[in-house]
Every structure is written in C-alpha cells, then in structure tokens.
Amino acid sequence: SADYDAWLIRIGDGDQFGSGFVEVNPNSKIPALMDHSVTPPRRVFESGAILLYLAEKFDAFLPHDPSLRTETLNWLFWQMGSAPYLGGGFGHFYHYAPTKIEYAIDRFAMEVKRQLDVLDRHLADHRFMAGDEYTIADMAIWPWYGRLIRGGAYGDAATFLDGASYTSVARWEAEIAARPAVKRGIMVNRTSGEPSGQLWERHDASDFATRTQDKLDPQS
Structure with missing residues (x-):
C-alpha cells in the first residue's frame, strides 16, 4: 500500500x-x-487522470491484458464524460437549486436514468465494470452512481429515480461498499455524517483508529 x-x-x-x-x-x-x-x-x-496515474505508478487495479485494459479505460472515460455533468446537473436542479425548474429536473433525471440503465444492463453480465477484476473504472463510477441509488446523495433522489429497480447496480454497489479499503477511503476528508466516520485529514495509517472526529472532538 x-x-x-x-x-x-x-x-x-x-x-x-x-x-x-x-x-x-x-x-x-x-x-x-x-x-x-x-x-x-x-x-x-482530474480524478480520472489521478486514478490512471496511480494505477500505472503502483501497477495495481489496471489489467495488463490489452482487452481488459481497454475495457477498463472505456468505462473510466465513460464516467468522466457523463457522471459529473449529468449526475451533478441532476443533483443541482433536483436538490440544490433555489428555484425548482421542472424541465431541467426532468431532462437531467431522464439522462441519469439512461446512464443507470446502461450500467445495470452491463453489470447484469459482469461482476465488475471490466469483468471479474475490480479496477479503477469501478473506483470512478461507484461514488457517483452507486452512492446515488443507495440513497447517499441529493436527498430523496434515490426514490425519485427508482434506484431500487437497478438490481445489478445495487449488487455491484454492495460488493464494493463491503471492501475494507473502500470503507476507509470514504472516511477521508469527510466532514459530515457520524463523527466516527469522519477523518478530516489523513497523514498516517494509524489516523483511522486515532484521529477520527469522535476522538478529536468527543462532543461532536
């Protein structure tokens, strides 16, 4: 590590x-x-560049097989080109915008549901995005669409989007969420939620046990 x-x-x-x-x-x-x-x-x-840089630097989470490597990069760049604008745009108009514009909400919701359908159909036949191996493509997509369908973003957006209907995405999301490294990773730089799950800054591996917000500020 x-x-x-x-x-x-x-x-x-x-x-x-x-x-x-x-x-x-x-x-x-x-x-x-x-x-x-x-x-x-x-x-x-840029998150995609960071993932690719680290994967190459540490020779991890990026397959050596040319076909699987290409498939990983296909999905990594799919995420980069779709989720921040479409998912982020939906979140803005649905949850954050001070004025609710029905057309904007419907337009972005339709596109997000289309993206979720693309994911669901792909994951019905694949354990992870590039096959049986967990890769940087999964790392890129999971925080956006995995978090969205499990109710972790934009208020009640998961209900509005009928997130439960995307059963293959839900299966994939749950498997990734159970990974110990993912559990640690989502704590880093987190400033909301349960204090025991907030590690505002990480500078040593021991920080996960000693410097979460519940330990630094027991009153939080």
Missing part, C-alpha cells in the same frame, strides 16, 4: 481558489494530487 497525506480543501470556504491549490489544479476543482516522490514534484488533476 502507498502512504499519503490527504489535506482537507473546504470548497465552501473557497480554499480551491487559493494560490497554493491553483498551482496544483488551475481549474480550481477537487481532487488534485501532488506527487512528491519524484523530482521535481509532479501535479496530477
């Missing part, structure tokens, strides 16, 4: 527009990575 420092960027406070962060990601979006194991340090921004 790789050691790393995970710094909390509070986007509500505008941390992403500070000069230090902009030097890492000129687009002022999270996540961004700075690799200090090379000289000079190397910046990596």
Whole structure:
C-alpha cells in the first residue's frame, strides 16, 4: 500500500481558489494530487487522470491484458464524460437549486436514468465494470452512481429515480461498499455524517483508529 497525506480543501470556504491549490489544479476543482516522490514534484488533476496515474505508478487495479485494459479505460472515460455533468446537473436542479425548474429536473433525471440503465444492463453480465477484476473504472463510477441509488446523495433522489429497480447496480454497489479499503477511503476528508466516520485529514495509517472526529472532538 502507498502512504499519503490527504489535506482537507473546504470548497465552501473557497480554499480551491487559493494560490497554493491553483498551482496544483488551475481549474480550481477537487481532487488534485501532488506527487512528491519524484523530482521535481509532479501535479496530477482530474480524478480520472489521478486514478490512471496511480494505477500505472503502483501497477495495481489496471489489467495488463490489452482487452481488459481497454475495457477498463472505456468505462473510466465513460464516467468522466457523463457522471459529473449529468449526475451533478441532476443533483443541482433536483436538490440544490433555489428555484425548482421542472424541465431541467426532468431532462437531467431522464439522462441519469439512461446512464443507470446502461450500467445495470452491463453489470447484469459482469461482476465488475471490466469483468471479474475490480479496477479503477469501478473506483470512478461507484461514488457517483452507486452512492446515488443507495440513497447517499441529493436527498430523496434515490426514490425519485427508482434506484431500487437497478438490481445489478445495487449488487455491484454492495460488493464494493463491503471492501475494507473502500470503507476507509470514504472516511477521508469527510466532514459530515457520524463523527466516527469522519477523518478530516489523513497523514498516517494509524489516523483511522486515532484521529477520527469522535476522538478529536468527543462532543461532536
């Protein structure tokens, strides 16, 4: 496993527009990575680029077989091209927008449901996105669409979208959610939910046991 420092960027406070962060990601979006194991340090921004960079660096979660590697990248870039705009657009108009615009909600909901149908049909015949092997494609897609159908995003959006009907996505989501590394990963930089599940910053593997918010602030 790789050691790393995970710094909390509070986007509500505008941390992403500070000069230090902009030097890492000129687009002022999270996540961004700075690799200090090379000289000079190397910046990596956009989540898909980060996943691909780390997979190649550590030779993990990216198949060597050319066909499976291509299939992994097919789905990784499918996520990059669809989920942030379509899923994020749906979340904005359905849950966050101060004015509810029926056309916008319906338009984005229709596209999200189409994406979920694409996933469901694919996962009906595949354990993971690229076959039997868990890859960076699963890592990219799960936080968006897996979280959405299990009711972890945008209020009651899972009910509105009939998330329970996507049974193959639900099976895939549950298997990934049970992975120990995933359970740890979703704690990092988390500032909401149960305090025992919030690790605002991660700088050592022991932080998961000693520096969760319930231990740093027992009153939280």
